[in-house]
Amino acid sequence: MxxxxxxxxxxxxxxxxxxxxxxxxxxxxxxxxALYISPTDVAAGKAPQGKAFRIGGMVKEGSVKREADGVTVNFIVTDTEKDLLVAYKGILPDLFKEGKGVVAQGKLADGGTRFVASEVLAKHDENYMPPEAAKAVGDAHQRAADNKAKAEATGAAGTAPATPATAEKSPLKTGY
Amino acid sequence: MSIHWNSFGEFLAMGGYGLYVWGSFGITAAIMFMEPIIAVRNRKNLVARLKRQARAERNKEQ
Amino acid sequence: MNNRLINWFKYASPQSFYPLAGKMIPWFVALATVFGLAGLWLGMVVAPTDFQQGEGYRIIFIHVPASWMSMFIYLVMAFWAALGLAYNTRLSGMMAQALAPTGALMAFLSLWTGALWGKPMWGTWWVWDARLTSELILLFLYIGFIALQASIDDPRRADKAGAVLALVGVVNIPIIYFSVKWWNTLHQGSSVSLTKSPSMAILMLWAMLLMALSFWMYSIAVALYRARTIMLERERGTEWVREVLQQEGAK
Incomplete structure (x- = not known):
């Protein structure tokens, strides 16, 4: 050589x-x-005991509730399989919304049934479009879901396959 | 292709995100302004230095 | 074939690359300006609001181009470094040395604009997730490369040491790129990639691509300029540098 x-x-x-x-x-x-673990991981006992960690998932629709003191917020983080109740006292980021991704840091309390967060971060997706376009996409999804529901309702008597409508895409899995 | 903004003030405010947007664009502009200036200055300094050295050598030879 | 090989090696010598680079620089400056102005006009003046992030999303028009360039420049730098180690050509080390500062600045801009974007949208300037951390490591690799080269007096040995560091650091590039796929991160996935159609409105996408082209042309222009300075410095005392210096005086 x-x-x-x-x-x-x-x-x-x-x-x-x-x-x-x-x-x-x-x-x-x-x-x-991994920056965070999912509520399913928490339910499976994979969360570190007595130590702070991060959970990630989607803020469940209709679950955000403010307590009477005005600063404490309760909401449910879900990965569509398991839910976890989160309590947080502080300012929420602009993109914190129901149905959107969230990552919260904190500890489990009350025997693992509740997560007390010290920090809440919003996790958004990689889609960028004007509001009108987003509305059009949302409407189209709605129509598709309606049509599917109708088809299933009429097809139930017949031989249509009973595949359940796929759950809304989890924020954990978007952007791949 | 119409202009998105109604006024210059609106453009500066960036829907309340002005500090973050202009903070990003400002530093980028500053860096892209300074980097070439420093590069040109370094080259000028080098050329001047090399010329001085060349002159010094010529003088020594004579 | 033989003929082409000879031609390549001709331009691989500093003394023929020097005037070629000098002729190319004004073109790259012009392209960077044209693409930049078009991208800024589209992105900052014409492009619509984003449905989630309002006007704040406009940071993307520098954040993504800077991030892309920070990774791409590193790959080019490592390519030159490998070439230098394998063939021991003089030009390779000069090119790698010329690229590093621009790469470092791009990595810094990526982190800076990312922090300014993360604060209002995510709720934090910084988080130790895989994407952000690996990009920070990239900045350190650039700084390490520059420092290592500067610390060794003999340019040929400095090139070799720098080249080894540059090649070792290459593993970081796929880690940055795929971090959002491989691990749970706060950072979202890529809006534009080779494997799927972009998830951006077409006008926003065009603005971002134009800005990316502008950053690319800018990087080439400034790196070539710096490379010419390095060539004069390292080849001082040779006949061609003496001629160049005489012409500089005539101007």
């Missing part, structure tokens, strides 16, 4: 070794790199 070829071979070998090392390290870190 010429010296130049030898050098190239060494570099390639070095890069391969490095890639493998990086993959291994990332694999080991994988569980720690």
């Amino acid at each position: 010429k010296p130049r070829q030898k050098r190239i071979a060494l570099i390639v070998a070095g890069l391969v070794v490095l890639g493998i090392a990086a993959t291994l390290v990332l694999n080991a870190l994988n569980s720690n790199i």
Whole structure:
């Protein structure tokens, strides 16, 4: 081998070794790199006990309630499978809305049935469009859902397959 | 392709996000203004230095 | 084939690359200006409000181009570094050295605009999620590369050390890019990618792409300019630099 070829071979070998090392390290870190866990994980007992951690999911529609003191907010975080009640005292970000993504930091209380948050962050999706377009998309979704419901209602007597309408896309899974 | 804003004040306010939007654009503009200026200055300094060195060498030879 | 190879090596020598770069720079400056003005007009004046983020989303018109460039410049820098290690060409190290400061500034802009965007929308300037952390590591890699090169006096040895660092750091680029897919992050996914149609209104998308083109042209122009300075410095004492200096005086 010429010296130049030898050098190239060494570099390639070095890069391969490095890639493998990086993959291994990332694999080991994988569980720690996740910013948040889902309510399903919490229900499965995967939440750290007595330690602060982050949960992520969607703010359940119609679940946001302000307490009489005006600063404490209660809402439910859901991943469409499991729900978790969250209590938070403080200012909410602009994009905190029902039906949208949220990441909250805090601790479990009351034997794991309630999550007391010290910080609430909004997680938004990667869609950008004018309000009129967003409304049109929303309306179209609504029409599609209505049509599907109608078709299922009429088809129930017949032989139509009873596939349930797919639940609304979870904010955890958007943007892939 | 009509203009989105009704007034210049509205444009500056950016719907209440003016501080964040102009804070982003301002720093970017400053960096993209300064980086070329520094690059030009570095080159001028280098050319002047190399010329001085060349002159000094010529003087030594004579 | 043989002929083409010779041509490539001809332009790989600083003394022929120097005048070529000098001729190209004004064009890249002009393109950067035209694309930039068009992108700013579309993005800041014409583009509509966003349904979620109101006018605040307009930060995207610099945040995404700066982030793209911070990653792309690193790849180009690592490419030159690899070329330098493999073929020991003089130009490679100069190009890598010329690219690093612009890459570092792009990484800084990405983080800065991201913080200013995250505060009103997410509710925080910073969070240690995989996307933000890996981009911060990219900034440190650039700074490390610049510092390492500056700390070694012999340029050829500085190039080699820098090249090794640049190549090691390449693993970080796919991590940045895929972090939003691989892990739970606060940062949302990509609006524009090769694998799916963009999730942006067409006018907003055009504004962003024009701004990205402008950033690209700007980066090339300023990196070429810096490369020319580095060439003069490193090749000082050679005949061609002496000629260049004489012409500089005549102007």
